[in-house]
Structure formats: C-alpha cells, structure tokens
C-alpha cells in the first residue's frame with residue numbers, strides 16, 4: 001500500500017513564560033528563561049493512501065498541533081513528517097485574512113496554491129455557492145461569525161481538490177444543515193479514495209466516517225488502530241474521566257506527563 005502520511009517521533013516543544021519580562025529576557029540573554037512544555041512527545045503514525053484517520057482526545061491533547069505540523073503551518077521541534085502530495089487544512093481559524101473580503105480570500109488562497117486567473121474564475125462561483133455566504137462574500141472576513149468563517153474555509157478547501165484534506169473541528173461551529181452537507185462532501189471524497197484527517201470531539205461523526213483513529217493523550221499516542229476499537233476504548237475512558245474529581249484528573253495527567261518525560265530523557 002502507498003503511504004500518504006508518515007509521522008516519526010514528532011515532538012513539539014513550547015516555552016511557557018512567567019509574564020512578558022521573561023519572554024523578552026529569553027530572547028536577549030543567553031540564560032535560559034521559561035519552562036519547557038511538550039505539546040507533543042514522540043508521536044508516530046502512518047496513514048495509507050485513501051485512509052480516513054480521526055484524531056481524538058480531550059482538550060489540549062495536541063490534535064490541532066499535530067494537524068498544523070502535518071499541514072506544514074507549524075514546524076515540529078524534532079522528528080520527521082512525510083506527506084505525499086498537497087495537504088490542505090480546514091480549521092475554524094484556517095489562514096483567512098481578516099481584513100480581506102471572502103471573495104478576496106478565495107482569490108488569494110487559489111493564487112497561493114498556483115491556480116491561474118482562468119482557473120480561479122471557474123472555481124470562484126463554485127466556492128461561493130458551496131459556502132452559502134450570499135452577499136457576505138463581499139464583506140471583510142472580520143465581520144463573519146465563526147460558523148461563516150468555517151463555511152468559507154471548508155468551501156475553498158474542498159473546491160481546490162487537494163490530495164490530502166485535514167479537517168480540524170470545522171464541522172463543530174457551523175449549523176446542522178451545513179455540517180450535514182460538509183459530511184456528505186467528505187464522504188464523496190472518501191469514495192474517491194482521498195486521504196483525510198478528521199479532528200473532532202464527536203465519537204458518532206468519527207464512527208460514520210473514519211477507518212482509523214489516533215487517540216492523543218496529553219501529547220502522546222495512547223492508541224492508534226481501527227476506528228471501532230479505538231473509539232470503544234476512548235468512550236470508556238471519557239466516562240471514567242467525567243466521573244473523576246479535579247484532583248484525580250490532575251494526578252492522572254501528572255502520571256502521563258511523568259512517563260512522557262522519562263521516555264524523552266531516555267531518547268535524548
């Protein structure tokens with residue numbers, strides 16, 4: 001089988017500063033300020049061409065960070081990412097320029113992706129129709145609601161027909177009718193054999209749509225495998241998590257993070 005995405009030992013380190021003073025000192029002095037924070041530690045997985053992979057995990061587990069790294073928007077600290085073809089990311093905040101109108105954003109994104117004027121003229125009405133933004137297409141994006149932004153992002157990304165489509169929470173902010181239409185479009189892409197990554201908190205949407213699921217837990221891979229198996233385990237975990245007190249959650253998180261640190265120390 002042809003590989004579409006190969007992620008090997010990817011780590012993303014951020015610095016957490018105690019206020020702006022520390023942030024500036026860290027830039028201008030050789031002394032190390034701030035605390036290291038690992039949004040991802042040693043994440044590895046592979047997707048074959050045509051796979052639909054779901055990323056699941058509680059808030060802050062690293063799903064968006066990993067999507068952004070695969071889409072080439074954020075660099076990883078260490079590790080390697082191989083992507084076979086053009087990966088297009090649809091996220092609620094995906095790279096739209098706030099001061100430009102919806103129409104200008106369509107043109108800009110298409111130009112950046114190498115389409116010529118004729119091709120853009122052909123694509124534009126299709127994108128506008130899919131977005132259902134009507135007259136708002138000529139208003140600046142800063143006047144859009146998060147659902148409207150997501151509709152524009154979704155319409156652009158599906159119309160440009162990328163090899164790999166990454167959909168990060170884009171279905172969670174729109175209304176039900178648009179989410180259903182988007183899900184239909186994604187199913188059409190799946191039938192066409194496109195590789196997709198689908199980031200969501202919705203177990204039911206993932207069940208309908210994904211072949212495999214990557215479950216991230218505080219920046220590490222907890223499970224990766226067939227969607228039904230991983231989702232069953234995740235569902236059981238979520239029920240336990242919901243029943244935990246704040247202190248129990250903190251302790252659980254601390255034990256996962258400690259294991260992560262040990263592994264990183266052994267590797268470095």
Ligand SMILES: Nc1ncnc2c1ncn2[C@@H]1O[C@H](COP(=O)(O)OP(=O)(O)OP(=O)(O)O)[C@@H](O)[C@H]1O
Pocket residue numbers: 014015037039057058059060061062063064065066
């Ligand atoms: N620029 C940054 N600087 C510092 N920490 C960051 C930065 N970006 C993300 N993080 C941290 O990395 C962790 C992972 O964030 P990420 O957005 O990838 O999680 P997520 O699983 O997508 O969360 P959610 O389900 O809430 O969308 C979080 O703790 C977040 O605070």
